[in-house]
Amino acid sequence: MITAAILGASGYSGAELMRLLTARNDVTVKTMVAATSAGQRVDALYPALAGRVNGSFETFSPDLVKKTDVAFIALPSGEAMNIVPQLRENVSRIIDLGGDFRLRSAEDYERYYKKKHTAAALLSTAVYGLPEVNKDLVRDAQLVANPGCYPTSAILGLLPALGQGLVQPAGIVINSLSGVSGAGRSSSFDMSFAEINENVRAYKIGNHQHIPEIESVLGQHAGTSVIVSFVPHLLPITRGIYTTIHATLTHAVTDAEVLNLYDAFYAEAPFVRVKRQVPQIKNVAYTNYCDIGLSVDVRTNQLIIVSVIDNLVKGAAGQAIQNMNIMFGLPEKEGLV
């Protein structure tokens, strides 16, 4: 029996971890930490979990967490870097769902996250937890940086083409459409129903904090500097990310050749489905799948890639559990659909 702690259990990613983990017989969630909700029963805040999750939220202390086999940190960016140093001696497996340990460069972190990194020395020890590229490293890692939701979709979509030199590493255009749960549990006016419904808006055009994550991970695996122009949009749906990517082809290629390349690249990846139809969010909602569609636009010499995930599952809690499965030697799909 694996014992787990969830830090930041009251947020949407934390609740999704509870939903997915409590359906399993081989994992026990022993500790659910949530600062502002400490003392409150979990099923009072999340009535959906009544009968499935027992117990109350607790206040963080290192002692509380140290007896668990694995700690999931589902806190806003900027908090994990203060907590991980307190856990490292006693918790052998830490999976951070936030952005604090995804970048190698403290300077990039400070530029995009607008705060100083207080645990920069640990950046080089963290493994970027995208199992499709780092499974072996994840297996032995103490600290896994679970990828961001936008980067998961963008990187999985681009990696085979970039890695094979099929597309140019510059001039890549990424447009992502996201459901609102990606913004977390919110009481801001901007996220109120009347403002989101029947509406679309782009935000953080050209300066979203996921840009350096996308560029650095792609760059490492492509062996060259990668530059992307990224525009996220907020949609009136709760779950899902739809990422449409335009990249310039380096040479002529057919749809079939591209599909074969992607099929081969993801042959061992149980959660990536290379599709012959255009992907849709509804086909991945509530699952850990990433569906990828590919079109060669001969007229414009572009490869158009569509990559779709559920931001709360493959983009957060599901991928964290996929990483946990790998770390504990379990089948990669255990407890996930």
Place this chain on the structure above:
Amino acid sequence: MITAAILGASGYSGAELMRLLTARNDVTVKTMVAATSAGQRVDALYPALAGRVNGSFETFSPDLVKKTDVAFIALPSGEAMNIVPQLRENVSRIIDLGGDFRLRSAEDYERYYKKKHTAAALLSTAVYGLPEVNKDLVRDAQLVANPGCYPTSAILGLLPALGQGLVQPAGIVINSLSGVSGAGRSSSFDMSFAEINENVRAYKIGNHQHIPEIESVLGQHAGTSVIVSFVPHLLPITRGIYTTIHATLTHAVTDAEVLNLYDAFYAEAPFVRVKRQVPQIKNVAYTNYCDIGLSVDVRTNQLIIVSVIDNLVKGAAGQAIQNMNIMFGLPEKEGLV
């Protein structure tokens, strides 16, 4: 040219007043008061109104308002009762969209609104601004209490049947389904998109503040005490109220007879449409219409009434403008669809 002031212009009802009034050539909105947004340009808060509304929100003072022909008060309940006494000497036409002057009884107000009425002496001077029943009184009123959104739909649906003794005045069951804009501009977690979307919830079961308004207005016009059980529900739509009413028939009647009765009752009401199909919210959205459908349920001896409005138009700003038209001797439909 009629000059108007809007107090509480930054809320959804206030914005709807601006949207509707600025499309007219015979009304000028001279003053837009909004405490927390004072100094801000209107089109910064409402970019939709750029090019249609010029100017900035201002801080309230009686002097600011006194030069206008009509003052609309679109403030949360509890504020108008402090402001109306300051306006009465200088503003000859006041239309309050809130709940402060809709009840005759200060005791009822305090029981349901949970606050003491500070201008109880004025309650008897206010005219309940439902033009379909009080057009003559509205014409000469200084202070009009614009009806609540739920009461508008419920009263218009029940009035003909109750007035003719067709249904019993007790045991009436009213279920209303409302879009979220009825709750006003909100930054509460409960009104966030992720909590409202793909969801329904009832609220204030049996104790909503619109209950005494419905009962007292119906009672006055039916000439007998009326008791209703009222349950409002919040839906994932922005605009619209769908009210389904069950009332026990006092005697056998056909659908055709009921339709005739309603047709006759509303023959002079330009915004009530007695329908032969089941009403739908989409048919009244962005209009001042109230659509009413009627079914005799012979098996259970009930009259089932469906009454539908746009809560921001017939349930708030549109009805206020309808009242203004009547007060100034204009065609009742002027500037309204």
Place this chain on the structure above:
Amino acid sequence: MITAAILGASGYSGAELMRLLTARNDVTVKTMVAATSAGQRVDALYPALAGRVNGSFETFSPDLVKKTDVAFIALPSGEAMNIVPQLRENVSRIIDLGGDFRLRSAEDYERYYKKKHTAAALLSTAVYGLPEVNKDLVRDAQLVANPGCYPTSAILGLLPALGQGLVQPAGIVINSLSGVSGAGRSSSFDMSFAEINENVRAYKIGNHQHIPEIESVLGQHAGTSVIVSFVPHLLPITRGIYTTIHATLTHAVTDAEVLNLYDAFYAEAPFVRVKRQVPQIKNVAYTNYCDIGLSVDVRTNQLIIVSVIDNLVKGAAGQAIQNMNIMFGLPEKEGLV
């Protein structure tokens, strides 16, 4: 290993059965019958099931189904009555998700379903598969009539109060709000997004085919004739039924007494949660739970009951699987959340 056949696998209830059953290790779906999609791969019609369901839809023949332990019939009403007689000799467990075997009276069937019953002799052999009231009968049944979605919510909400004589059996008012998936996979204009979105409409006022089902099941268990006035409404959500019920109290009672009565009644029912908060659809979506809320409206002498389910799970596929679990001696919650 239990082998299962799904007849009508291409509809929404059929697809939900596939989704839920293929996640289990103790059940194999051997046969997926769908007339109009026969020959097509399941994951071509439902790309969401790629990697989870292998195989293609087949054309019905009794031989195809006879080797399976259990047959789920998820066909439009009117089809099961022709198929069940062909299966009875060879299939020992049949669960019909449609309406053909829910009523005891062929006359009622013909009045509300507008067609003649061709297997009326079997009506008395079918067990109404609401486990909360018929668990023992379900265990040994060959033919289970899985309850309708509206009746599941209405009956579970009313049964304890009616059974204890807490409310009067006449004058009951039931308003239900349903997501569109209840209408099945549809290509009708009325169910198109542009017609449903930002809209609400009631339909089949007073003559919905679920009325005799609600009245007869409640009547049997209450030991008296029960009369309900039922109005279903269509909402812009995909999943979920929200049922609000008004029933007249036979004597004064407190909220706490009602809650205790319901707690006791459902003490052994793992999927009914008697709530202290107002239920919401989002808390039961994608689960087999029925959440029930209770309010005594002292002023009007009514008990107001809110009963909420996911129409595709507790209202269809999930309840069918709950019945299968009981029939095969498995834990009632196996494979369900």
Place this chain on the structure above:
Amino acid sequence: MITAAILGASGYSGAELMRLLTARNDVTVKTMVAATSAGQRVDALYPALAGRVNGSFETFSPDLVKKTDVAFIALPSGEAMNIVPQLRENVSRIIDLGGDFRLRSAEDYERYYKKKHTAAALLSTAVYGLPEVNKDLVRDAQLVANPGCYPTSAILGLLPALGQGLVQPAGIVINSLSGVSGAGRSSSFDMSFAEINENVRAYKIGNHQHIPEIESVLGQHAGTSVIVSFVPHLLPITRGIYTTIHATLTHAVTDAEVLNLYDAFYAEAPFVRVKRQVPQIKNVAYTNYCDIGLSVDVRTNQLIIVSVIDNLVKGAAGQAIQNMNIMFGLPEKEGLV
């Protein structure tokens, strides 16, 4: 008084024309043609228009239309090319909202619309009805080809930059997000609520029929060949198009300089608002405005343009009325907000 005929009045664009035109005092809609709904009252098909539109749909004949001052054709592409030749002698003003007369090249038409053009000789006589670029030509045109919804947003967004040589004419990436009303009144399964809700899908990647329209209009005005890669996406909203454009800068430029250029270009365009905030669909819904936002992405040397319209208003009926206003010498904004 201008008399108007609407051909294809039963579709969404036709209904929007009725909604907007019947609110005016200077236009009378004399004839509403709709083949499949002929004989039916308009307010039976569109109950929202009850009390606003009187009369019934009629079957097309040239005689029926010839007495009107202006004919709006709101038919599916492929029908106008058969009707316009029948009207040209007797109707002096024809505005076609479909795609039949937007392209100069019959070959392009046949390639993208997959049908032979039967009135190719008229292509050179049609004026492309984008008032922001062709106002003088529209004024005197007999036949106006009203622009497509996607092209309206894309062209208005790109034209100032391309015309001034600020961005390169090749490698332009256009991603558009559209509400479902753009697909017209539909009873296809793909457009059903359950398939669209909580979903996003791209479609016609790289081969949408609006591509040649965008490229040719931009090319004419930029004086050079323009190549765009265009991906439309379908969103769960009813109205609105959100277009995000990436174009490579030809030289360094600041946000302020770009804004000034656009301000100057659209100084005389009453329906284009160059915004300092990121545009949102809700700000243009139910209006004829096009809101444009501009960001220089220095890091990637791209100009990112966001251009937003209501597809039924500025993308169809509103723009058609704007053209009518110009043709009849009326103020351009008459009857439009």
